[in-house]
Structure formats: structure tokens, C-alpha cells
Amino acid sequence: MYPKIQMYIDGQWCAGSAGRVEPILNPATGQPIGDVPCAEIVDLQAAVDAAKKGFQTWRRTPAYARYKLMRAAAENLRNNADQTAHWITAEQGKPLAEARMETLLGADLIDWFAEEARRTYGQVVPARAGNIRQIVVKEPVGPVAAFTPWNFPINQAVRKISSALAAGCSIIVKPAEETPAGCRALVQAFAEAGLPDGVLNMVFGTPSQVSEFLISHPDIAKISFTGSTAVGKQLAALAGTHMKRTTMELGGHAPVIVFEDANVEKAAELLAAAKFRNAGQVCVSPTRFMVHESQYQAFVDRFSDIAQNIKVGNGADPDVTMGPLANPRRLEAIEGFVQDAVTRGATVRTGGSRIGNEGFFFQPTVLTDVPKDARIMNEEPFGPVVPITPFSSFDEAVAEANRLPYGLAAYAYTRSAQTAADIGAAFESGMVAINHHGLALPEIHFGGIKDSGSGSEGGSDAIEGYLNTKLITQASL
Structure with missing residues (x-):
């Protein structure tokens, strides 16, 4: 029942260019159930190129069209919830009931952010003179690199993907190599809904190599990470050297x-x-x-x-x-x-x-x-x-x-x-x-303070991390 795992770059399922793979283990038995491909630098560059191209298409797609496509993806995920739950249980170990609940919640999250796509409101600010018009608009920040952990293969990825797509951004997601099938099902749901090529890409590989390449790349505008505090601080520091916006959902106690x-x-x-x-x-x-x-x-x-x-x-x-x-x-x-x-x-x-x-x-x-x-x-x-x-x-x-x-x-x-x-x-x-x-x-805020991170991955605040705020002030002469 476990699927073949491939990367997804520019609308195509593919292996790594060097053919490297790592085994996927069933934690209930300790035995391998499949392999996950490992990206090389050339594959990561292809994903960035695809995301850059996809962003130009997706940012011009009307919010209502983004909303409809995302709602279709949510239905695709619901329709395959039973199969996806078995995949998650096989690779991650949680009971089937929990795996199915995670899948269905993932669909609910897509629905929520689909609605938010239509509500990225700006402002008209009263001016101090009659011939001046002041408006504040929200624009997508650009291609996003997202890194997600193994404990919730769908839940962690869907928050980042849905926020980015709702805002009009493209995204490259790197799920955990140990639990790739849940995110595969999520990506497939969007692909079957008709998402344009390059808007959503998925890669696997050596975590340090993938994160360093993507975070440092000049075409990546935003970083979102869920994982340990120690790793999150390292990635945030790297992003800071390039003045890139981050959302960090880190450890807790x-x-x-x-x-x-x-x-x-x-x-x-x-x-x-x-x-x-x-x-x-x-x-x-x-x-x-x-x-x-x-x-x-x-x-x-x-x-x-x-x-x-x-x-x-x-x-x-x-x-x-x-x-x-x-x-x-x-x-x-x-x-x-x-x-x-x-x-x-x-x-x-x-x-x-x-x-x-x-x-x-x-x-x-x-x-x-x-x-x-x-x-x-x-x-x-x-x-x-x-x-x-x-x-x-x-x-x-x-x-x-x-x-x-x-x-x-x-x-x-x-x-x-x-x-x-x-x-x-x-x-x-x-x-x-x-x-x-x-x-x-x-619909509610999800995020921490202190060493547990910054930003939100839930509620109306979440999409703000994927938007730039722009003031346009114009005088008539």
C-alpha cells in the first residue's frame, strides 16, 4: 500500500539527478517500506527556477481563482483520507484514527486559508490634503522555502503551503525524509486540482545542504521552519544574514x-x-x-x-x-x-x-x-x-x-x-x-514566544507572514 516516493519539481514527479535514495522505515517493525530520493544541488536549483517562474504566474492569478483551486485541493485530500492515513501510520507510527484526523484537519486548513486568500485587505488612509490619495496594499512576498518535521507529515506542511498559496506566493517544501508519503498526498491533491507548474515544489535530501542552499539563494524571499529550537536558531541566523523574513515554530516544554x-x-x-x-x-x-x-x-x-x-x-x-x-x-x-x-x-x-x-x-x-x-x-x-x-x-x-x-x-x-x-x-x-x-x-493563532519561535501558523495572522505591505501615495497636479 505504501506509494513510490518522488520529488515534485515544476509540475513533474522525479527522482534525484544522481539516483541517491535513503530507506524509509516502519517504526512499528523497524523494517524498510520504501525509499526517498535525495536532491543534488542541480535539483535544488531546478526547484528554485521553477518556483521563481511559478511565482510570476501565481501572483497574477486572481484571489478568487486561488480560492477555488485551493478548495478543490481540500476536497481531493478528503476523498483520499483513508489511503493517506494508512501511509502516515506506516511511515510515522501513529494510530490510524489519529492519521485520518490529521488528514481531514489538513483539508480544513486548506479551506480556511482559501477563504483568507480573498481577504488580504489593504487600507485607504485619509490624507492631509485634498489632492492626495494614500493607499496601503498587500502583495505576496515571493518564493518561499519551507521545512517541516516528521511528527505531523501533513499538518505541518499544509499550514505553510496553504498560507503561501493563499497569499499568492510559490513554495518549495522539504518534508522530513522519514515521513514523505503524507506530504506526497498533499502535493498530489494540489496537482490534481490544477495548480500551475512551479507554484508548489517538493524536494528531499541532506537537511543541512538543502536548507543552506535554499535559505541563501537570492530568489527565495521567505523561510518557514518547524522543528527544534537549536536548528531553528541556526536557520534564523542564516536567514538574517540575507535579511529574509522568517516564521519559526520551534520547541516547547x-x-x-x-x-x-x-x-x-x-x-x-x-x-x-x-x-x-x-x-x-x-x-x-x-x-x-x-x-x-x-x-x-x-x-x-x-x-x-x-x-x-x-x-x-x-x-x-x-x-x-x-x-x-x-x-x-x-x-x-x-x-x-x-x-x-x-x-x-x-x-x-x-x-x-x-x-x-x-x-x-x-x-x-x-x-x-x-x-x-x-x-x-x-x-x-x-x-x-x-x-x-x-x-x-x-x-x-x-x-x-x-x-x-x-x-x-x-x-x-x-x-x-x-x-x-x-x-x-x-x-x-x-x-x-x-x-x-x-x-x-x-481559525486560531498558532505560535510561540521566547525560544519557541516567532510568527503564527494559524488564524488570520498566519497569512501576514507571506505578504509585503506597500504604501502608495499619489498627488494630482
Whole structure:
């Protein structure tokens, strides 16, 4: 069922010019399921040339025509959601239900940005003299280079592609080589909708080579990246040397505060669902749990019970609710986090170990008595491990929540309107959710502050990163 993976340059599916490929592994088995082609410099230049040409066509395409084509692409993606979900599960590991939900959300995101294409409004600014007309217009910034990670093969790419196309930009997207089929399905949906050649291009290859070439290229006007903070800072610095606009959606370490008056049962259920989604490999995953000391033991007991009863296995099994980690690197990293915490005095309440020797499975894990100097309290874990610590006062919890340089997402549970208002204001985070986990919808802001990045990939703000603002002032003589 897994498709043949090729690059897409100037409206053509193609291999790399040197024929280099890398294997694609199924994380549930550790076995290869296909190959991904690797671009050479000549291929990257061809993609840039195509994007430059495609931009000249697409920027002149009326917004209403862009809207109609994008809506058609969204329907194409919906119509192939079942097949695409199987591809994503095979290459990334998440359960089929999650993979299908990601695909359908991708279609919703295209629809949202298609509508925004018709709403890139300017302004008429009242002048100081009767013979002067002042207008502000929005224009597409130009060809875009976008880099997306492996944890959401469609969701991360579709935000960048849809924003760019809605604004009138062309784009080159480089998905993760480990999970190419999801983005292949996305590109195919646009191609079958009739997108002009060169407007959307997809390449794979050595990440450092591809990013350095595209970011430095004078014909690329805008960079969008989703990934780790360390890599994001490197790419932003490179873009800065060329004065190129960037959107950066980087790492997080989302605090959770469960207050004294919270509904502990409901909080545990909702937080477990959010935490173990995609095996914890989610940038907005709740990762540092702080529970008021009066509710601490009850919360730990309930949350641990839920974690123990999660069915872990091959995501292709419809009864499975958590799949494997996406690659062996994550397996090694999670083992390292647990070992470090235990060495420093933490207690493993449940889980803590790899499952079997085939594939990259790890138990849903709950840690208690975790000291602040443990790595998991300071580095983004990106996996199914939860450190839970008690707190006694509002100020103590806020200080811990804001201690790290991350600021992507933050969560709180309380039944007090006053506490909800206070914590919403106190969190240093680009996104805050209280008593639920309603992030990442197409119509709302999606982005972080501090070391978690800059710019938005959701809501009406997202398209602004792909537009130049121009003032035209004219006098009649």
C-alpha cells in the first residue's frame, strides 16, 4: 500500500539527478517500506527556477481563482483520507484514527486559508490634503522555502503551503525524509486540482545542504521552519544574514497547572489523552505537570491508572490507542530521560521501559519525585513520559511554569473564573488553554514566544507572514 516516493519539481514527479535514495522505515517493525530520493544541488536549483517562474504566474492569478483551486485541493485530500492515513501510520507510527484526523484537519486548513486568500485587505488612509490619495496594499512576498518535521507529515506542511498559496506566493517544501508519503498526498491533491507548474515544489535530501542552499539563494524571499529550537536558531541566523523574513515554530516544554479546585478526574482524563496522543511527539504536548498538594495523590493515582491501561501497538490495529515512537533516536532519547530522572531520585510510578525488541515502542510512563535539575524538567522530552510534581501556592506554580526559555503552549485546570483569568495573564506563552486542549484549529493563532519561535501558523495572522505591505501615495497636479 505504501506509494513510490518522488520529488515534485515544476509540475513533474522525479527522482534525484544522481539516483541517491535513503530507506524509509516502519517504526512499528523497524523494517524498510520504501525509499526517498535525495536532491543534488542541480535539483535544488531546478526547484528554485521553477518556483521563481511559478511565482510570476501565481501572483497574477486572481484571489478568487486561488480560492477555488485551493478548495478543490481540500476536497481531493478528503476523498483520499483513508489511503493517506494508512501511509502516515506506516511511515510515522501513529494510530490510524489519529492519521485520518490529521488528514481531514489538513483539508480544513486548506479551506480556511482559501477563504483568507480573498481577504488580504489593504487600507485607504485619509490624507492631509485634498489632492492626495494614500493607499496601503498587500502583495505576496515571493518564493518561499519551507521545512517541516516528521511528527505531523501533513499538518505541518499544509499550514505553510496553504498560507503561501493563499497569499499568492510559490513554495518549495522539504518534508522530513522519514515521513514523505503524507506530504506526497498533499502535493498530489494540489496537482490534481490544477495548480500551475512551479507554484508548489517538493524536494528531499541532506537537511543541512538543502536548507543552506535554499535559505541563501537570492530568489527565495521567505523561510518557514518547524522543528527544534537549536536548528531553528541556526536557520534564523542564516536567514538574517540575507535579511529574509522568517516564521519559526520551534520547541516547547508546556507546563500544566492543576489547581486545588480543579475537577481532578476530568483533568486526568483530558491530560492523558493530550499527553499520549502521537506517543507524546507533539510540540504542544503537556510535559511538566504541577498539581496542588491537596490534589496531588488523587491526580497521580488516576493519571497512572489511565496510563497503565493505554493499549500500545502497531497503529494499523484499530484497537491501538498509542503507536510506537517514530524512530530509534526518540527511543534512545526517552530511555535517557527516564534513566537520568531515576538516577537523580525520581520514582517510576508506571511504565519506564521499552516494549519488546521489534519496532520503537515505549511504555506510557509516569514519574514522581522528579527534581528540577533532571533533564526531563529542562529539555523537551517529545515522548510518552510525564513528570508530576506538587505545588503549594499560585506564585510557586507560576514561577516554575515560566522558569524555562520556552513559550509555546501552557495549560491550566481550575473551576475558579478568577484563577483562570489570573493564570491566563501570568503564563509566558504564545498559547494558553484552560480546562481543555483546544489548540491548532485553523481559525486560531498558532505560535510561540521566547525560544519557541516567532510568527503564527494559524488564524488570520498566519497569512501576514507571506505578504509585503506597500504604501502608495499619489498627488494630482
